[in-house]
């Protein structure tokens with residue numbers, strides 16, 4: 001591996017647990033000798049998970065040291081992807097998509113509803129009760145069900161209106177079960193019922 005001169009990473013007190021280290025080594029082993037840097041996203045995920053859901057400079061630079069990368073290169077990766085958080089989050093991280101399909105379908109109103117219902121007040125802030133952080137993110141790949149937001153690492157809530165967005169927030173606050181997926185009742189990204197009937201009729205199957 002070619003090593004250029006760069007300042008030493010400042011890892012603070014951060015270090016992988018034995019469990020995380022075993023996973024990190026397994027990820028690194030997937031790549032050819034000298035290409036350890038290819039594992040940087042995996043290791044940042046591990047660091048974020050161990051650090052309670054966010055990355056501080058110490059965790060980022062620990063990954064740089066682990067992979068023998070210049071610290072600035074790892075900071076660049078960590079600051080580019082929105083799945084890496086740079087401050088502590090509330091228990092529920094609501095990530096509202098704001099890209100084209102969602103924006104055309106009302107993501108501005110979804111953001112406003114989330115900010116008001118959670119009490120966060122502004123994007124990136126955490127509510128006083130520590131329950132919520134609301135962020136805006138780019139396309140999450142559910143454009144056919146716009147507008148939508150993701151909660152936590154994996155749950156998508158789709159076909160939102162301001163009212164259904166508020167209902168999801170209230171359920172999360174009250175610890176009630178929530179049902180990810182379309183909030184309008186349609187199955188997956190099938191056409192809404194009215195449109196489906198029209199399409200079937202046009203195809204002579206209605």
Ligand code: FES
Pocket residue numbers: 097098099100101102103138139140141142143146148
């Ligand atoms: S534009 Fe929002 S999911 Fe793609």
